[in-house]
Amino acid sequence: MASEEPGATAARVRQAGETARQAATTDEALPDLAGEAGATMEQGPMPYEIVRSLQFLQDQVARGNGAAIRVQSRLLRRYGPTFAELAPEVWQDPRNRRAAALFVLSGGPPPVLRKVIERTSPEGEDRLLLEGALAYVENRSAEAIEKLGAINLATGETGLVAQVELALAQLQQESDPDVALARLKRVMLAAPGTLLEEAALRMGVMLAEGTGEPEAANRFARQYFERFAKSAYAGNFRARFASVYADRPAGTEEATVAAIVDATFTIPSEQQLSIFLAVGRRALVTGNLRLAAMAASRALAFPAMTREDRVRATLYEIAATLTERDFVEVRTTLEAIDPALLHPADQKLRTAAVRLLEQMRQPLLAGATSVPNDDDEDAVPLPAADMLARGEALLEAMRGDQKRRAP
Structure with missing residues (x-):
């Protein structure tokens, strides 16, 4: 097997990276980085050089380069x-x-690994790596965990170690979330600034929250928004972030809002607004009215917002504080909301709030009554108590309706 001078190899790696950079910048047709099929050691960059170009492109994706993906x-x-x-x-x-x-763990075709295994008969950790990676991409989770988990990750190339740790974390996030979270933390340390860290932070927020480590979730979220706010996957993360924080337990509302403010202060104001609106709506539907009201109020404090966003925030705030406000104020505010400016699901929310308001103003009747609903069998018994009790019960019925209809 022919050898090559280290300087020549380094030059080819740099050239491959530069070619990939130019392709990602211009979004032009991909140049021939590896030569034709059947390349030998003397022809074109080798697989490890191509993978370095691939890793460069992945890191560009994490930085928000749409062409790179x-x-x-x-x-x-x-x-x-x-x-x-x-x-x-x-x-x-x-x-x-x-x-x-x-290459295959990054999305390449699995037959590549089958060919390599057939042609080389690898031994030791090389076999564990190749067979474990193949099991991973073919969804043979138990085998993938067994083989990738047997690799000594205390030593080895940093990028490879981080990639294997991330794969194992993804496999173990449900069966062993504490172990998965520990793996993600190692990825963050081993591969800062890369797509691997970006993915680890996204997963880390969800796992830390699920394992009862809200402070760690806050830290990961803040790091994500500081480092990867422009990532191609940032929009998906913002939606998941809002969902996780809206589900935080009752009694932590002030801390939750403060955590959202702290985590998101570096991103554009329109993205912050979108998060508060999403938190407000989900908290309203799931029943945390205090958090819904606080998130909606925070959204209304943004100086620059569209008419549609202002209407949404107003609706969420009113719906969350319906039983605490003056009847005339609530009725005037709801009537001023143009349904045409609302998403269909929020139009139903407005209708439910108006219905609730109408029921609250009806005279209290002796004995039991019920909350009107689309189906009589779903009617909620209401004792004749006081106006607040009626309003709270009707509001609960409205939330139940929204849970069933939410998109």
Whole structure:
């Protein structure tokens, strides 16, 4: 097997990275980074060099480069067949074997690993890595955990270690969330600024919250918004973040709002507003009226917002504080809300609030009455107590209706 001077290899790696950078910047057709199928050690960059270009593109995705995600997809599609047809001697280099695992864990086609395993008969940790990665992408979770988990991750290339830790965390997040969270923390330390850290922080917020570590969740969320607010996956994270924080337990509302403010202060105001609106609505539907009111009030404090967003925030605040406000004030506010400015689900919320208001003004009757509902069998018994009790029960019925109808 022919050898190559270290300086020449380094130059080729730099050139491959530069080519990938230019492709990601311009979104042009992907250049030939690896040569034609059947490349030898003397022809074009090797698999480990291609994977370095792929990792560069992934990190660009984490920084919000929209072109990079398209170039990455094309690279995976184009060079999967090339990898599968490379000469057997190429895979004698352990760097190329590890690169094959990383290529497939990053979205490359599984047949690449099958070919490498067939042609090289790897042993030891190389076999564990290749077979474990193949099991992972083929959804054979137990086998993947067994084989990837047997690899000594205390040593080894940082990028590979972080990728394996992340894969194991994804596999173990439901069965062993504490272990999965510990793995994510190691990914964050091993691969700062990369797409691996970005993914670890996204998962870390959810796992920390689920394992009873809200302070860790707050820290991960703040780090995510500080470092990866422009990531291609940031929109998805904002939605999940809002859902998690809206579900925090009653009695923690002030701390929850303070945590949201602290985590999001570095992102654009329109994104902060979107988060508070999402928290307000979900908290309202799930029954945490105090958090719903606080989130809606915080949203209304933003100086620049669209008419539609202002109407939404107003509706959520009114619906959350309906039984605490003056009847005339509430009626005037609800009547001033143009249903055409609301999402269909929020139109139903407004209708439910108006219905509730009408019921609250009806004279209290002796004996029991019930809350009007679309189905008589779902009517909620109401004792004849006082106006507040009636309002609270009707509000609970409204929340139940919204839970059933929420998109």
